[in-house]
Amino acid sequence: MSLYQVQKLVQSVNRDPESRSRFLESRKSFAQEFELTDEERDALVNMNLYDLYDMGVHPLLLRPFTIIHGVSEPDYLQAIRERG
Secondary structure: OOHHHHHHHHHHHHHOHHHHHHHHHOHHHHHOOOOOOHHHHHHHHOOOHHHHHHHOOOHHHHHHHHHHOOOOHHHHHHHHHOOO
């Protein structure tokens, strides 16, 4: 697992408008620019918040990432607390 690469992608989307635009345009294509496992790529492309949180993505990176994608606070909290 390459948690560093996952967090690097998330931080890039959070902080860089160009990266954010590219990720929103094609998650899969953008994710291919990082050294990710299949599991990590799948979690990012499908926005599986539980898996990202369970992998160890820091909440201070994950929450802004979810806000960018329109995930409400209650939905975010439910997603990281429950599998599914």
